[in-house]
Amino acid sequence: MAFLEIKDLHAGIGEKEIIKGLNLTIEKGEVHAIMGPNGSGKSTLSNIIAGHPAYTVYGGSILFKGKDLLSLSPDERANSGVFLAFQYPTELPGVGTALFLKTALNAKRKFLGEKELDAVQFMKRLKTRATALGITDEMLKRPVNVGFSGGEKKKIETFQMAFLEPDFCILDEMDSGLDIDALKVVSDGINVMREPHRSFLMITHYQRLLNYIRPDVVHIMVDGRIVRSGDMSLALYLEEKGYEDYR
Amino acid sequence: MKITGNIGFIRKNNVLSPLDLTGGELSFSVDRDETIQIYCLHLIGSLNIKVQLQKEGARCSLNCVYLSHQKARNNLSFEVIHNERQTSSEQIVRGILLDQASMNFLGTIRIPPNSQKCVGTQNHRAVLLSDEASVSAIPELEIYADDVQCSHGSxxxxxxxxxxxxxxxxxxxxxxxxxxxxxxxxxxxMPNEIQTVIDEWMAEYV
Structure with a gap:
């Protein structure tokens, strides 16, 4: 049984089909990258896996650890181990970051039948993980993503991922809006999470991110389908020639 | 949760005291350099609050949260009259509606010709948790003086x-x-006394 198996997926917004028969299989522990030009449906795919209500699935299936992912609500998907690091993390004015993380963590523990953490246990866990990614107390006191710079938002997304310990991580344009220093911090944060039981799907325009996080498999997505798959050399080829050959 | 009626408080000279809103109509008059803050939780029926700012330096702030559900048809109206120059007012209204509930909000700021240098603001926001819930918000700004600052948003x-x-x-x-x-x-x-009732309402109905 594959870890994640997408078969003949057709999906879009309203009647506009964006994903047009996509197949993708990811095994446990693998890092996959999907590259593709603007408008090829990369971000749509990540939103559909996570369960964004704006998208409609017309056909096909997504199995995650053998479970029918499409029949689950977004929170059930998250608690089953799916994590989407957003390209543009949503700002939540009035919702404190620490409280948000506590609610999310305890929701997952409850879902898994584990005991919820009390305030002291939670703070201890929060501080340990935060320090590793350079997340300050001051950032945790702010409302979720409000007043954060582009780099800080991506750091907080990575931190949430490390904190919630998902086993399938989707990184949607993780490198957009990051300078080299921030990109390094974020990639280091992701690389330490690479473990045999955890898989990653990276969505990106550029090969740059792949220099920091080496993928096992690279896919090219054009017009809602994966048109070619290969190893890292495929990304290097694209960097040189662009997507012209695949349009 | 048993809703017995609307709940109100007034803060004057830093003292918070309860307001009786059972009649649905209240009016206040604010004196020189005096400040009043009114807080209300509107759950049922009609509520009209009128404030007259009578002397220079008089200030008022009207804060209301309304929560409506089922088939409630509620009305809320705030009216602030700036009878003297250099008076200021603020209206902040937040609503949450469920089911087929509806709300009519009328917010009036009246500034007569001689009341220069007044400040009057009004801000109304509501969240509809059902397609069948509705809100009608009408700002009524009657400004006859030309050197004032007024704003409204909904x-x-x-x-x-x-x-x-x-x-x-x-x-x-x-x-x-x-x-x-x-x-x-x-x-x-809202002050804690009202916030706890809001929390109860949300736990029960949302």
């Missing part, structure tokens, strides 16, 4: 789908995510 709509999805994508179920966002929507608006 926004009515469902909860932000992306905000809900963000919370859900972190494992928080829709009900709890909705409550988190609604709580944030009403943050720091």
């Amino acid at each position: 926004a009515v709509g469902p909860l932000d789908e992306n905000a809900l999805f963000y919370l859900q994508s972190r494992g928080i179920d829709k009900k709890q995510a909705t409550q988190i966002l609604l709580k944030a929507f009403l943050t720091d608006l």
